[in-house]
Amino acid sequence: MKTTTRVVVIGGGVVGCSVLYHLTKLGWSDVMLVERSELTSGSTWHAAGGFHTLNGDTNMAALQGYTIRLYKELEAITGMSCGLHHVGGITLADNQDRFDMLLAERAKHRFMGLETEIVTPEEIAKIAPITNLDGIIGALYDPLDGHLDPSGTTHAYAKAARMGGATIETHCMVRETNQRADGTWDVVTDKGTIHAEHVVNAGGLWAREVGAMAGVYFPLHPMEHQYIVTDDIPEIYEAGREHPHVMDPAGESYLRQEGRGLCIGFYEQRCKPWAVDGTPWTFGHELLPDNFDKITESIEFAYKRFPVLERAGVKTVIHGPFTFAPDGNPLVGPVPGLRNYWSACGVMAGFSQGGGVGLMLAQWMIEGECERDTMAMDVARFGNWISPGYTRPKVIENYQKRFSVSYPNEELPAARPLRTSPMYDIFTGMGAVWGQQFGLEVVNYFAQGTEPTYETPSFRRSDAFGATAREVKAVREGVGINEVHNFGKYRVTGPNARAWLDRIMAGRVPDLGRVSLTPMLSAKGRLIGDFTISCISETEFQLTASYGSQAYHYRWFEQHEENGVTIENISDKRTGFQIAGPKARDVLSACTRSDISDMRFLDVRRMVVGMVNCIVQRVSYTADLGYEIYCDPMDQRALWSVLWEAGQAHGMVPFGMRAMMSLRLDKFFGSWLSEFSPDYTPAETGLDRFIAWKKNADFIGRAAAEAERAKGPARRLAAFVVDADDADVQGYEPIWLDGTVQGFCTSGGYSHHAGKSVAQGFVPTDRVQDGLAVEIEILGQMRKARLVTEPLFDADGARMRG
Ligand SMILES: Cc1cc2nc3c(=O)[nH]c(=O)nc-3n(C[C@H](O)[C@H](O)[C@H](O)COP(=O)(O)OP(=O)(O)OC[C@H]3O[C@@H](n4cnc5c(N)ncnc54)[C@H](O)[C@@H]3O)c2cc1C
Numbered sequence: 001m002k003t004t005t006r007v008v009v010i011g012g013g014v015v016g017c018s019v020l021y022h023l024t025k026l027g028w029s030d031v032m033l034v035e036r037s038e039l040t041s042g043s044t045w046h047a048a049g050g051f052h053t054l055n056g057d058t059n060m061a062a063l064q065g066y067t068i069r070l071y072k073e074l075e076a077i078t079g080m081s082c083g084l085h086h087v088g089g090i091t092l093a094d095n096q097d098r099f100d101m102l103l104a105e106r107a108k109h110r111f112m113g114l115e116t117e118i119v120t121p122e123e124i125a126k127i128a129p130i131t132n133l134d135g136i137i138g139a140l141y142d143p144l145d146g147h148l149d150p151s152g153t154t155h156a157y158a159k160a161a162r163m164g165g166a167t168i169e170t171h172c173m174v175r176e177t178n179q180r181a182d183g184t185w186d187v188v189t190d191k192g193t194i195h196a197e198h199v200v201n202a203g204g205l206w207a208r209e210v211g212a213m214a215g216v217y218f219p220l221h222p223m224e225h226q227y228i229v230t231d232d233i234p235e236i237y238e239a240g241r242e243h244p245h246v247m248d249p250a251g252e253s254y255l256r257q258e259g260r261g262l263c264i265g266f267y268e269q270r271c272k273p274w275a276v277d278g279t280p281w282t283f284g285h286e287l288l289p290d291n292f293d294k295i296t297e298s299i300e301f302a303y304k305r306f307p308v309l310e311r312a313g314v315k316t317v318i319h320g321p322f323t324f325a326p327d328g329n330p331l332v333g334p335v336p337g338l339r340n341y342w343s344a345c346g347v348m349a350g351f352s353q354g355g356g357v358g359l360m361l362a363q364w365m366i367e368g369e370c371e372r373d374t375m376a377m378d379v380a381r382f383g384n385w386i387s388p389g390y391t392r393p394k395v396i397e398n399y400q401k402r403f404s405v406s407y408p409n410e411e412l413p414a415a416r417p418l419r420t421s422p423m424y425d426i427f428t429g430m431g432a433v434w435g436q437q438f439g440l441e442v443v444n445y446f447a448q449g450t451e452p453t454y455e456t457p458s459f460r461r462s463d464a465f466g467a468t469a470r471e472v473k474a475v476r477e478g479v480g481i482n483e484v485h486n487f488g489k490y491r492v493t494g495p496n497a498r499a500w501l502d503r504i505m506a507g508r509v510p511d512l513g514r515v516s517l518t519p520m521l522s523a524k525g526r527l528i529g530d531f532t533i534s535c536i537s538e539t540e541f542q543l544t545a546s547y548g549s550q551a552y553h554y555r556w557f558e559q560h561e562e563n564g565v566t567i568e569n570i571s572d573k574r575t576g577f578q579i580a581g582p583k584a585r586d587v588l589s590a591c592t593r594s595d596i597s598d599m600r601f602l603d604v605r606r607m608v609v610g611m612v613n614c615i616v617q618r619v620s621y622t623a624d625l626g627y628e629i630y631c632d633p634m635d636q637r638a639l640w641s642v643l644w645e646a647g648q649a650h651g652m653v654p655f656g657m658r659a660m661m662s663l664r665l666d667k668f669f670g671s672w673l674s675e676f677s678p679d680y681t682p683a684e685t686g687l688d689r690f691i692a693w694k695k696n697a698d699f700i701g702r703a704a705a706e707a708e709r710a711k712g713p714a715r716r717l718a719a720f721v722v723d724a725d726d727a728d729v730q731g732y733e734p735i736w737l738d739g740t741v742q743g744f745c746t747s748g749g750y751s752h753h754a755g756k757s758v759a760q761g762f763v764p765t766d767r768v769q770d771g772l773a774v775e776i777e778i779l780g781q782m783r784k785a786r787l788v789t790e791p792l793f794d795a796d797g798a799r800m801r802g
Contacts, residue, residue, distance in 0.1 A: 001169055001191045007031040007365070008187045008196040010174050010210050013044040014150065014350040016202030017157035018358030021074075024164025026362045031166045032196070033158075034189060036173035037284055040154045042204035043322035044350060046287060047150040048227050048265055050245060050254060051352045052089060053114055053142055054105060056406040057376040058732050059679070060329060061105075062112055063356025068144050070355040071153065077163065080156040083149025087256070089245030090119065090127055090139040098249055100459040101405045102140040103780035108732040110777070111744045116142045118780070128246045130235055130308050145245045147256055148351060157358075173281075177213045183339040198365060200342045201335075205279045205321060207345035216335055218379075219386045220346040221395040222274040222321040224288055226295060227265030229258050230312035236262060249403035251301040261312060266298040267402040273392055274321040288319040324348045326386075326394030326415075328402070330357050331379040333364055336555040343379040369522045373679040380551035385439050390415045407457035408730040409464070411435045411444070421485040421575060422636045430654060433464070438548040442486045443656035445471060459779060460727040461750065464658050471659035472752035475622055476793070478651040479581035481643060482660065484628050488550035489571045490543040490557070496564030497539055502697035504560060506682065506705060507690040510535045515602040515617050519676075519687040520556075521701025525708055526678045527687065529553055530670070534604040534617050542604075542615060542630070546672040547571060560700070575633045576614065577643060580626030580663075582799065583650035588616070588627055590646040601801040610642030611635075621660060623667035623791075625799055665751045665758045666793035667800075668719040674731055674747035675717055675760055681705070683713040684762065715743065715762040720774065720785040721792075722748070724757035727778050735761050736775040736782065742767070745776060754792035759785060 006028055009016045012035030023031045035041065051068050055061040071082045093099035102118065109116045119141045121133045127141065158168055169191065176188035177199055187194040201218070203210035211218040236243055237260035245256045255264040272294065275283075292299070303310040323346055325331050330353060331346035344361050347353055357377070360370045375381060397414035411434070417424070419440045428434075431447040433455055445467040447453045455464045474480050492501060501509045507518025512535050520529035529549070534542040545553055550571045557567045579587055589596050594607045596616075604617040612635040620626025631639050644652065661671070670676050675685055682688040682705055691705060722729060729748025734741040748759035759776055772787035794800055 001172065002032055002167055002194065003192060004195045005030055005032040005167070006196065007198045007200060008185070008194055009033040009200040009202050010187070011035065011042070011202035011204055011206075012039040012158070012168065012170065013042045013202065013204045014040070014154045014157065014354045015204065015344050015347045015357055016200070017154050017161065018354040019200055019202055019344050019361050020161040020166050020168070021157045021164070022358035022362035023365065024161050024166050026366045028366055029165025032194065033161070033166065033168045034172045034174055034187070034194070035168065035170045038170055039158055039168070040151050041284055042206070043320060044150055044154055044204070045285060046318050046320040047351060048263060048318070049083070049147040049150045049351055050256060051147065052145045052245070052247075053116075053352075054091060054140070057329065058108055058112065059373050060353070060376050061108070061114070062372065063360065064352045065112070065114055065144065066359060067352055067355030068146075071148060074153070074156045074160055078156045078159040080152065080159055081149070082153040082156050084146060085148065085242060086144070086146040087242045087244045088127070088141065088143045089145025089247065090124060090141050091247040092124070092131070092139045092249065093137050094135045094250045096137070097405045097459065099137045100779050102138070104459065104730070106140055107734050107777045107780065110734045110741045114142070114144070116140055128244055129239070130243065130306050131246060132305050132307060147245070150351065153351065174210065174213070177210075179214070179339070185340065198340045198342060200344050200361065202344040204345060205283070205323060206281070207323065209278060209281070214338060214341055216338065216341070217386065217388070218331060218343065218345055219382050219391040220323045220325050220331060221391050222279060222323045223395060223399050224272045224274045224291070224319065224321055225265070226291065226317065226319040227263055228314055229263045229316040229318070230261035230309065231315045232260035233262060233308050233312045235308050236260060247403070248305050249405075251305050252298055252403045253302050255306060261315060262306075262309065264302055264309065266295050267399060268295045268298045269400050270294040271396060271399045273396060276392065288321065290317040290319055322348060324395045324398055326382070326391050326398065328398040330377040332357050332361055332374065332377045333379045334555060336380050336551050337558070369524055369526065369678070373673070373677045375549070375552070375673060375677070378552060380555050381548070383438055383551050385419060390418060390439070407459060409455060409462050410457040411455070417441045421483060422633055423483055423640060426637070426640065427654065432656070435657060437486050438550065440486055440547065443482065443654070445656040445658045446654055459730070465750070468658040468662055469752040471653060471655035472662050474651065474653035475581045475624060475655060475659065475663060476753050477581070478653075479579055479583040479587055479647055480622070480653055480655040480659070481577050481579050481647060482655050483575065484578050484630065485575040486547040487544045487571070488547045488553060489574050490554070491568045491570045492541040492543060492565060493539055494565040495539060496562060497541055499697070500562050500565040501533060501541060502695060503699055504557070505531060505533065506692070506699050506701060508692040508695065509533060512538060513604060515604050515619055517690050519682050519690055521682065521699070521705060522678065523700055523704065525681055525701045525704025527676050527680055527682060527685065528556065528678055530672055530676045530687065532619065534615070536604065536606065536615060549672065573633065574630050575636050576628065576630040576639060578620060578626060578628050579643060579647070580620040580622040580624045582625055584625050584627055587643060587647050587650055587652065588629075591642045609639060612639045614639065620800070621669060622663040623669060623793060623800055624663070625802065662749055662752050665749055666753050667791045668760060670717070670760065671747060681708055681713060683708045684715055685717045713765055716765045716768050717746065717760060718763055718768050718787050719789070720759045720761065720776065721788050722757040722759050722776055723784040724778060725781070728757045729759035729776060729778060733759070734777050735763055736777065737763065737767060751792055756792065758792070763787070
């Protein structure tokens with residue numbers, strides 16, 4: 001056995017083999033895979049082998065498209081068969097919400113180059129004749145759907161990797177992973193120790209155990225899952241063609257042809273987590289005992305939807321475990337806090353996603369970054385607050401909701417509340433309707449009187465509309481208050497703090513007492529953060545950015561640590577409030593003995609507010625006159641008391657995230673992971689205006705950003721006023737221009753201040769001009785929209801800066 005290598009991939013399931021193949025494909029040949037048994041010995045061998053592109057996250061859907069297209073390439077390279085059956089598939093809709101979701105997906109697919117189509121019940125009858133169409137409104141047809149041979153495909157990945165120089169060691173169990181002082185790894189196996197620069201955990205069912213060897217908890221959990229293969233069915237084998245896949249979300253089932261019969265699997269409500277306290281090492285090529293009790297209702301439903309099933313006997317039952325992360329997406333990327341340790345686990349649909357996971361991880365390892373935004377599957381989307389006690393109920397919820405409609409405004413209930421600020425009970429008493437972000441409870445809006453305290457999930461304007469309108473009005477006419485607990489916050493200190501910031505951030509590092517806004521770029525010039533920097537002293541800076549991306553950002557900071565600078569993640573150690581609106585100054589001055597009359601827009605000061613030592617900065621995402629007031633969480637309630645009491649004379653109201661997102665639209669402010677993400681660049685989004693081109697520092701991404709500036713971006717972010725009805729843009733709707741799709745939306749919503757539906761999105765640069773008429777496809781309907789360049793509020797900035 002080789003004892004030194006560049007990379008050891010632990011685990012020879014479909015995911016590990018895909019990672020290995022992609023490493024060789026991108027140029028690393030000194031790579032090795034270690035498998036404790038035979039290849040496919042975890043979940044992989046008993047998978048149903050189905051694949052499809054449908055995924056609520058657009059980047060995940062694109063990676064699924066990549067995975068499916070890869071199989072032909074693999075067959076061509078290796079001469080092996082993946083057992084491909086590209087039979088196409090339909091996803092049924094039996095109610096308007098499900099149909100809305102399919103319409104929204106179809107619209108997204110237009111600019112992703114996926115050729116799905118909406119089909120009518122009559123067309124469904126031709127495509128999938130065994131379907132009982134009672135109550136069916138329509139379906140989404142995807143010609144790429146199909147299935148394959150799980151074992152053949154995994155071996156094809158393995159052969160392609162070997163052809164690229166990789167080594168595979170089977171019957172070789174990894175017992176320990178020990179890091180050396182230089183960041184390299186000793187991988188201790190049954191057959192000896194391998195010294196590697198990098199380790200990839202692709203341990204599938206055992207990923208938790210493999211992670212524990214390096215002291216890491218991976219938030220995933222195995223679930224039991226069952227599918228049934230029937231005896232021969234004449235309607236199937238006499239049809240003269242292979243029956244396509246049918247996904248029936250109402251019955252939580254997927255169905256396809258298997259031989260001369262059918263194969264049907266269920267995501268049942270009475271699901272069962274497996275191996276709660278750890279996956280036994282003794283588990284191998286075996287199945288779980290059949291369990292029809294938990295799928296009785298599902299089978300009954302399936303008999304109604306596909307009556308041929310009732311007459312068919314059961315040939316085989318496959319019941320096995322596979323793993324899920326809390327949100328059902330894979331856990332991929334560099335593990336925060338560990339050097340050279342990579343995750344490729346939590347992949348619940350290895351045959352839809354394995355190729356994309358392998359490609360992204362290989363790009364990350366070899367090129368330093370991925371070609372697209374991987375936030376939906378980044379292992380850093382969970383923080384160190386995560387625990388098995390959180391993961392288990394979330395995984396159960398995710399399994400149960402596998403076929404449910406995912407709504408843009410939906411807040412899932414499992415494992416909540418987990419993390420709360422000192423304001424939780426006070427705001428609950430005031431009617432707060434809570435959402436969750438990175439484990440933290442965040443107010444969406446405040447219900448009053450008989451207003452619902454639960455926001456019904458919807459693709460259309462929700463029942464939060466009235467409350468949001470009220471909160472927006474209160475901010476624009478008086479003063480509103482909300483918490484700043486859900487900002488990611490960092491304290492950067494030390495003699496080299498300024499120099500470090502100058503290298504990490506593309507924008508200007510502010511002078512003492514000032515605040516600046518800056519993009520953070522990857523080496524390839526992609527946006528990996530939009531930060532606010534406050535210079536508290538020459539050796540102390542506060543950074544604020546997205547709360548949900550704090551593990552992602554902090555990982556980047558750690559990777560770029562330097563002597564003479566200390567970077568602390570203080571997201572939960574510093575909290576406070578934002579007050580915004582024309583009366584905000586009056587409220588703050590009533591609470592402090594400091595003179596704030598000369599405090600300019602983008603000033604920052606230490607200040608005592610009431611009894612509390614605070615950092616106050618004059619900036620607000622509401623685009624209004626506003627202040628962010630930061631304090632220690634232990635002081636937060638005292639700060640609240642003084643601000644709230646002073647606010648009463650000015651009609652202060654608390655406001656939530658729904659109002660905040662409406663307010664920012666008035667000024668077309670972008671939001672992280674919608675307008676600003678690693679999929680986009682500063683020039684495309686207009687964030688190039690914050691780049692300090694003249695600064696001396698060679699900031700990360702400078703060369704790429706300069707090259708883009710010289711060439712000019714092909715597309716640009718623009719704002720639109722939309723002639724919408726009861727549904728606003730959510731994100732990724734296609735923008736039609738001259739009868740073709742030439743752009744897509746990044747986000748949108750309703751501007752309660754202006755009384756207009758607003759969208760933001762990309763269109764070709766040479767078409768960006770005020771008044772440009774476009775159409776935006778919202779839930780299958782073409783909506784007229786007009787490009788607008790003048791903000792809907794405070795166009796000259798007088799209020800914000802005044
Ligand atoms: C009943 C069922 C049906 C399914 N149907 C589908 C489907 O239709 N389509 C689809 O896309 N997905 C399906 N899946 C899911 C699919 O099986 C998984 O997504 C996929 O197999 C995950 O692959 P993996 O490589 O991550 O993990 P695994 O297949 O579990 O592989 C992990 C490997 O790591 C090895 N390993 C672990 N620890 C060590 C160690 N310490 N040393 C050495 N080796 C180690 C294991 O032996 C194992 O071979 C199904 C799953 C089940 C249970």
